[in-house]
Amino acid sequence: MDVYAVRSPILGRVPDPVFTALAETLHAHPGTLVLTGAGISTESGIPDYRGPDGTRRVQPMEHGEFVATSAARQRYWARSFVGWGRFTQAEPNVGHEALARLQRAGRVGAVITQNVDGLHQRAGTREVIELHGSLAEVTCLACGARIDRDFLQALMAEANPGFAALATGTAPDGSQVTSQIRPDGDIVLADAVVEGFVQPVCPYCGSDRVKPDVVFFGGSVPKERVERCFALTDAAPALLVLGTSLQVMSGLRFVRRAASHGIPVLAITRGPVRGQELVTHHLDAPLGSSLAALANWSSNHG
Ligand SMILES: NC(=O)c1ccc[n+]([C@@H]2O[C@H](COP(=O)([O-])OP(=O)(O)OC[C@H]3O[C@@H](n4cnc5c(N)ncnc54)[C@H](O)[C@@H]3O)[C@@H](O)[C@H]2O)c1
Ligand SMILES: [Zn+2]
Incomplete structure (x- = not known):
């Protein structure tokens, strides 16, 4: 070598x-x-997770956590909804x-x-x-439906009109959110902001167990x-x-x-x-x- x-x-x-x-x-x-x-x-x-020194700088989403609680999914989708515009702009x-x-x-x-x-x-x-997998696709863990991410993004936008400004860096209370996109395609949001997010449900069966079609850590x-x-x-x-x-x-x-x-x-x-x-x-x-x-x-x- x-x-x-x-x-x-x-x-x-x-x-x-x-x-x-x-x-x-x-x-x-x-x-x-x-x-x-x-x-x-x-x-x-x-960004990557580790960088040249080999130490992990970013805590990624864990599979077990995502499937276990509705609150974890709400947090993921709120952050991912806000990050999506920037993630898809990458060339x-x-x-x-x-x-x-x-x-x-x-x-x-x-x-x-x-x-x-x-x-x-x-x-x-x-x-x-x-x-x-790919962030451009979503699957429903309840009924198995596959959902195009852009379609789900449009449904989330409809259900969360107050969140549109977030994508430009302003929270509903007027405070600034960090604009740094993370490796999972999301952006860090304060807990209070996440709590106000109406999380997406499967357009076919209504379950909130919708997951991006990617393998999270532990999956x-x-x-x-x-x-x-x-x-x-x-x-x-x-x-x-x-x-x-x-x-x-x-x-x-x-x-x-x-x-x-x-x-x-x-x-x-x-x-x-x-x-x-x-x-x-x-x-x-x-x-x-x-x-x-x-x-x-x-x-x-x-
Ligand atoms: N772009 C994406 O889709 C994306 C981004 C981050 C993480 N992930 C996911 O996270 C997991 C992380 O594992 P991983 O091993 O891919 O990433 P990693 O973060 O563990 O490792 C990235 C490696 O690339 C090196 N690197 C970064 N920029 C470089 C550059 N410009 N030139 C040369 N080397 C460079 C780093 O030093 C590091 O060794 C993957 O399984 C992936 O699914 C995906
Ligand atoms: Zn479903």
Whole structure:
């Protein structure tokens, strides 16, 4: 394993040895499988949970808490209702776009993403497997209905006319709310504000047990989705890991599986990753400029 930290956001004129080793390995393994995490979307303005020092900065929503109480769902939906406008304004960044270019050129194949923001697809990447689902869809835990998030957002807006100003940063009592979007796509609100929110119910059965179709911490990924990702891993020429700390077993298991088959594992992520010893070349550098440089290198090496 080699690890080399590149400080400059732009890879310098002298080729970095780890960058070159990684680019050459990718080049030797067309159709490389990709695994991405929150780090590829931070340059689009959606924060990650951990950051380069590896410590968790944000307390994410827990599955058990969400399904257990109506109060937890009310809090989630109030915060998420306010954050949705900002979350959906995020645009794919140069990293997402360079990855789509690498795929069009056949350098990489399918992309397994742990992200729930839909930015890979919006950048034109195909064969995206959303391991943890998507915030754009909602399911009813009572009747199983699937509900489009934009539709549910419209229903919430109708039921909560006083909340419209919140999206611009002003609470109903005139106080300012923090405008920082969080990784789950929500915005922190005071308890008193949350209590005034009329939470959404399923338009089909009336239950308040509606949940974004994402895997929260403590939830499990549907078995057939995991099996599909294992099959892709088993058939992969190499695995390229982008912007994930691999602290969650959900992603780490594919790295372990690949390494156990002798499949080379490459990583571009700032800071340490769990399972570091399984990574052949780890480029510790910002993803946007690194992926753009990789796509450029690749097109120059036909
Ligand atoms: N955008 C999203 O959809 C989103 C955002 C946050 C969290 N999540 C969810 O939370 C879980 C968190 O796990 P995770 O491992 O994906 O995230 P994580 O927060 O644990 O790790 C992110 C990693 O990316 C690195 N990173 C951040 N910005 C980077 C950049 N510009 N260039 C290079 N590296 C960068 C960080 O140093 C860190 O190692 C995921 O399962 C995901 O479902 C999703
Ligand atoms: Zn229902």
